[in-house]
Amino acid sequence: MDEKQHLYLVDGSAYIFRAYHRLPPLTNPAGTPVGAVYGYTTMLWKLAEDLHKADGPTHLAVILDKAGTSFRNDLYDQYKANRPPPPEDLVPQFPLIRDATRAFSLACIEEDALEADDLIASYARAATLRGWDVTIVSSDKDLMQLVGKCGTGGGCVDMLDTMKNLRIDVPEVVEKFGVPPEKVGDVLALMGDSVDNVPGIRGIGPKTATKLIQEHGDLESALAAAPSMKPGKLRESLIEQADMARLSRVLVQLKEDCALPIPIEDFALGQIPREPLAAFLEEHGFTSLLRRLDDGKGSPGPKTQLNPAKPENQAAAPASPQGGNRQPLPSWPAPDLSAYACVQSMSELQQWIARAFAARVVAVDTETSALDAMRADLVGVSLALGPNDACYIPLGHGGSDMFAEKPVQVDRAEALAALKPLLESDAVLKVGQNIKYDLNILARHGIMVAPIDDTMVMSFCLDAGRGEVGVAGHGMDELSERHLLHATMKFKDLCGTGKKAISFAEVPLADATRYAAEDADVTWRLHRLFQPRLVEEGGMRVYQKVDRPLVPVVAMMERNGIKVDRERLAGLSSEFATQIARLEGVIHEAAGMAFTIGSPKQLGEVLFDKLGYKGGKKGKTGQYSTDQSVLEGLAAQGAEVATLVLEWRQLSKLKSTYTDALQAAINPDTGRVHTSYSLVGAQTGRLSSNEPNLQNIPIRTEIGRQIRDAFVAEPGNVLLAADYSQIELRLAAHMADVPALKEAFAAGEDIHARTAMEMFGTVDRDTRGRAKTINFAILYGISRWGLGGRLGVSADEAQAMIDRYFERFPGIQRYIHETLESVRECGYSETLFGRKTWFPRIGSKNQAERQGSERAAINAPIQGTSADIIKRAMARMMPALAEAGLGHVKMLLQVHDELVFELPEGDVAAARPVIERVMATAAEPAVKLTVPLGVEIGTGLSWGAAH
DNA sequence: GAGGTCACG
DNA sequence: GACGTACGTGACCTCT
Numbered sequence: 001m002d003e004k005q006h007l008y009l010v011d012g013s014a015y016i017f018r019a020y021h022r023l024p025p026l027t028n029p030a031g032t033p034v035g036a037v038y039g040y041t042t043m044l045w046k047l048a049e050d051l052h053k054a055d056g057p058t059h060l061a062v063i064l065d066k067a068g069t070s071f072r073n074d075l076y077d078q079y080k081a082n083r084p085p086p087p088e089d090l091v092p093q094f095p096l097i098r099d100a101t102r103a104f105s106l107a108c109i110e111e112d113a114l115e116a117d118d119l120i121a122s123y124a125r126a127a128t129l130r131g132w133d134v135t136i137v138s139s140d141k142d143l144m145q146l147v148g149k150c151g152t153g154g155g156c157v158d159m160l161d162t163m164k165n166l167r168i169d170v171p172e173v174v175e176k177f178g179v180p181p182e183k184v185g186d187v188l189a190l191m192g193d194s195v196d197n198v199p200g201i202r203g204i205g206p207k208t209a210t211k212l213i214q215e216h217g218d219l220e221s222a223l224a225a226a227p228s229m230k231p232g233k234l235r236e237s238l239i240e241q242a243d244m245a246r247l248s249r250v251l252v253q254l255k256e257d258c259a260l261p262i263p264i265e266d267f268a269l270g271q272i273p274r275e276p277l278a279a280f281l282e283e284h285g286f287t288s289l290l291r292r293l294d295d296g297k298g299s300p301g302p303k304t305q306l307n308p309a310k311p312e313n314q315a316a317a318p319a320s321p322q323g324g325n326r327q328p329l330p331s332w333p334a335p336d337l338s339a340y341a342c343v344q345s346m347s348e349l350q351q352w353i354a355r356a357f358a359a360r361v362v363a364v365d366t367e368t369s370a371l372d373a374m375r376a377d378l379v380g381v382s383l384a385l386g387p388n389d390a391c392y393i394p395l396g397h398g399g400s401d402m403f404a405e406k407p408v409q410v411d412r413a414e415a416l417a418a419l420k421p422l423l424e425s426d427a428v429l430k431v432g433q434n435i436k437y438d439l440n441i442l443a444r445h446g447i448m449v450a451p452i453d454d455t456m457v458m459s460f461c462l463d464a465g466r467g468e469v470g471v472a473g474h475g476m477d478e479l480s481e482r483h484l485l486h487a488t489m490k491f492k493d494l495c496g497t498g499k500k501a502i503s504f505a506e507v508p509l510a511d512a513t514r515y516a517a518e519d520a521d522v523t524w525r526l527h528r529l530f531q532p533r534l535v536e537e538g539g540m541r542v543y544q545k546v547d548r549p550l551v552p553v554v555a556m557m558e559r560n561g562i563k564v565d566r567e568r569l570a571g572l573s574s575e576f577a578t579q580i581a582r583l584e585g586v587i588h589e590a591a592g593m594a595f596t597i598g599s600p601k602q603l604g605e606v607l608f609d610k611l612g613y614k615g616g617k618k619g620k621t622g623q624y625s626t627d628q629s630v631l632e633g634l635a636a637q638g639a640e641v642a643t644l645v646l647e648w649r650q651l652s653k654l655k656s657t658y659t660d661a662l663q664a665a666i667n668p669d670t671g672r673v674h675t676s677y678s679l680v681g682a683q684t685g686r687l688s689s690n691e692p693n694l695q696n697i698p699i700r701t702e703i704g705r706q707i708r709d710a711f712v713a714e715p716g717n718v719l720l721a722a723d724y725s726q727i728e729l730r731l732a733a734h735m736a737d738v739p740a741l742k743e744a745f746a747a748g749e750d751i752h753a754r755t756a757m758e759m760f761g762t763v764d765r766d767t768r769g770r771a772k773t774i775n776f777a778i779l780y781g782i783s784r785w786g787l788g789g790r791l792g793v794s795a796d797e798a799q800a801m802i803d804r805y806f807e808r809f810p811g812i813q814r815y816i817h818e819t820l821e822s823v824r825e826c827g828y829s830e831t832l833f834g835r836k837t838w839f840p841r842i843g844s845k846n847q848a849e850r851q852g853s854e855r856a857a858i859n860a861p862i863q864g865t866s867a868d869i870i871k872r873a874m875a876r877m878m879p880a881l882a883e884a885g886l887g888h889v890k891m892l893l894q895v896h897d898e899l900v901f902e903l904p905e906g907d908v909a910a911a912r913p914v915i916e917r918v919m920a921t922a923a924e925p926a927v928k929l930t931v932p933l934g935v936e937i938g939t940g941l942s943w944g945a946a947h
Numbered sequence: 948g949a950g951g952t953c954a955c956g
Numbered sequence: 957g958a959c960g961t962a963c964g965t966g967a968c969c970t971c972t
Contacts, residue, residue, distance in 0.1 A: 596969095598952095598968090598969055599970055599971075600950085600951055600952070600969095601951090601970080601971075602970090621949095621950070621951090623950085623951085625951085626951085626952085627952060627953085628952080649952080650953090652968090652969085653952085653953060653954065653967095653968080654954085656967085656968055656969080657953085657954065657966095657967055657968060658954080661967080661968085678965095681964095681965070681966090682964055683964080684963085684964060686956085686964065686965075687965095688964085688965055688966070690965095690967085691966095691967095692967080693955085693965080693966045693967065695954095695955060695956075695965075695966080696953090696965075696966070696967085697954080697955070698954060698955080699954090699955075700954085700955080704954075728956090728963095776962075776963090778962095779962085779963070780962035780963040781962065781963070782962075783961055783962075784961090785961045786960095786961050786962050787961095787962080788961095789961070790962080795961095846959090847958095847959065847960095848959060848960065848961080851960095851961080852961090855962060855963065856962095856963065856964085858963085859963040859964075860963080860964090862963090863956090863963065863964060867964095895955075895956065896955085896956045896964085896965090897956065
């Protein structure tokens with residue numbers, strides 16, 4: 001008949017304490033801490049996966065402690081008396097443990113006046129008597145007394161420690177206690193238990209207790225033998241505290257005859273139903289588990305941070321121009337620069353590290369000798385654990401002046417070795433302001449910092465667009481002044497500027513401590529402010545789902561860098577130089593005088609005053625405009641000089657910005673060019689690239705394209721470029737719900753040709769080009785004058801085209817109207833993933849300003865959604881490649897709708913479909929698009945050849 | 948430091 | 957009646 005029954009008894013209460021201390025302080029979309037719940041959920045998941053395995057559970061119940069006292073308190077009023085209250089952020093998780101258990105449709109047992117251990121012992125006994133095997137899921141040492149117990153029916157007990165993935169049977173117990181399980185109670189009675197406040201015998205620890213029981217067999221024999229022992233402390237303790245030991249023996253004895261509230265048959269496991277489990281996983285943002293549930297595959301996935309899954313439909317917060325300060329400041333003391341510690345010994349450092357482990361959240365900042373994360377040397381590290389509770393650890397001060405005395409510092413390698421476990425611990429959240437920089441600095445020292453939060457990125461998810469025009473608005477100095485009403489020390493005041501500037505390594509320790517520790521302190525405080533705001537204001541979703549996972553990915557791309565062919569660039573530079581010199585001569589001759597061609601002012605005067613060409617002045621500065629369109633106009637009039645100047649400008653631009661600058665940007669250590677991406681640079685959520693900017697390498701002209709050929713792969717490798725095709729138009733078709741455009745994309749049509757057909761009834765080079773212009777005009781927020789100017793038609797004609805467009809593509813006009821209405825009402829626009837961009841000037845009385853904001857507001861959801869999608873693709877890319885055995889493929893660059901990789905030529909065939917799939921499905925499962933995302937992939941020995 | 952110009956998506 | 961006319965960036969140059 002029946003196969004062997006196997007009952008799993010899960011010690012839930014003990015588990016969540018361990019999970020709490022082992023996992024980072026995660027929160028669910030509602031802001032409730034759920035780190036321990038997550039750990040608990042994954043543990044149940046693992047057990048459920050064993051369901052059909054040979055030794056897996058046929059029956060399972062979770063046993064929980066119920067708050068209150070037990071019979072042991074009647075025996076000993078001090079029992080568990082000195083147990084500290086559970087941590088504040090664990091308390092709200094207790095009820096969620098029951099929810100989680102119910103979500104798995106599992107039984108959950110708790111009884112007043114009974115401890116979980118006693119219920120477990122009683123159930124274990126009942127089951128073994130019936131001949132069932134029992135596995136106790138716990139690592140509690142008290143429960144080890146039960147291991148190996150076999151009932152008359154033939155069932156036996158073992159234990160399973162899911163965290164260490166360890167089976168505990170009799171040999172393991174013997175290894176731990178030196179005695180078999182039935183003697184464990186005697187050992188425990190002697191050694192006591194400080195956590196439960198079981199007294200034991202003072203002065204006797206595990207070693208002595210084990211030895212005594214090994215020698216004498218059991219507690220009573222050991223106590224009886226005491227008078228004949230050799231005189232000493234041990235003998236006296238045993239005699240004097242014999243009663244305490246006997247009391248302890250009773251306290252540690254498990255009660256095996258409790259009434260069983262639910263019969264064991266009721267614990268039978270079936271297939272775990274999808275609901276209510278899916279709803280629970282979704283509610284708490286356990287999306288990786290949710291995905292596995294839907295995949296129906298059980299392999300443990302990557303540990304993911306939590307993501308909200310709910311759309312944000314809360315009422316919009318009133319728009320405030322600066323953002324932030326609506327809530328009162330917490331009652332923190334103002335930053336006190338004299339309160340910070342300078343850590344100059346390993347023992348002090350060890351104390352800070354221990355306290356950081358206990359605090360579980362630590363703000364971290366690194367100080368370096370320069371701003372380039374790929375070249376700078378580490379000079380020091382600062383940590384903050386709370387307001388004014390911060391320190392600076394100098395590691396590389398002094399040294400440039402060989403006569404000056406070097407300040408006392410801990411050895412850098414030793415300090416980093418001590419910091420590494422903290423910085424890499426899953427259980428401690430590391431908070432930084434622009435932590436990507438610190439990630440890169442520390443990665444160069446072999447430390448892979450995780451998990452992280454970034455206050456700069458958090459600020460961006462809250463307040464993008466809110467700062468003054470042209471100001472990034474997410475720098476620490478600004479955030480401190482805006483949110484903490486505190487002016488930070490300025491780097492300039494410490495190190496100076498320009499030629500007189502000194503390295504941070506030369507700053508005296510006292511000043512360096514004040515500056516560096518203040519940064520960490522401020523970062524810690526900002527984190528405390530932003531965390532609840534992200535939840536309340538609905539920014540958590542995009543932060544956790546899109547931006548935070550991207551930080552380490554972008555850091556890695558920056559470290560990867562890309563190889564450029566220096567000789568090729570140098571060749572182009574000298575070619576360009578020759579041409580420029582030749583053109584200069586010709587231009588000066590044509591002008592009849594020598595002048596600075598690169599000066600728009602001088603050029604304007606030469607063209608319009610001296611040579612007498614017709615052209616308008618421009619506004620405020622009273623200066624002639626000489627930009628490309630003006631010069632092209634002159635050239636069309638037959639002005640030879642204009643043509644020459646255009647050519648000169650192109651070559652000067654290419655030489656100074658690219659062929660010269662890129663050679664200088666090659667890192668001497670790596671031989672590659674490492675850009676730096678800003679995650680908060682563009683209001684819409686796009687990345688930006690700087691020093692050097694690798695997002696504007698020429699491609700549109702043949703002469704500029706040669707520069708792309710200088711971006712190359714290492715020998716044996718190729719570059720692979722993967723582009724989203726027309727992603728913004730596709731998103732516009734989806735978001736505005738335009739049937740004709742959606743059909744065209746679904747059918748894989750040439751979208752500009754389709755537009756031309758709809759607009760003009762015919763497709764040729766001319767109408768397709770005009771249609772393309774109109775399509776872009778739509779994305780950018782259209783005006784009749786703007787479109788007319790671009791197409792070279794009157795505003796009235798342009799308006800007629802716009803009307804026709806709206807007619808042929810219904811949905812667009814509605815989208816524009818609804819977007820603007822919503823922005824006027826809420827103050828911000830939103831992407832499909834919930835990224836907000838604020839438009840404080842949408843209601844401006846200045847028409848130009850207001851209309852500018854309106855155009856930007858029409859564009860932001862589209863451009864921003866596109867940015868969200870490629871960011872999601874980037875975050876998923878390396879895990880997906882690694883799963884396909886392609887973990888060595890390097891992701892190098894992102895250019896808004898393009899990703900560039902470097903990989904061995906032989907791996908192209910394998911990598912191509914993975915990259916294609918990750919990019920094409922990047923919106924899922926959060927957003928279901930009604931248009932396909934097209935991805936085009938090319939490879940070659942150079943970036944130019946990969947297109 | 949501002950303004951003009953132009954490289955990219 | 958004038959405004960100034962496409963969205964988003966960053967780098968380089970000149971001139972104050």
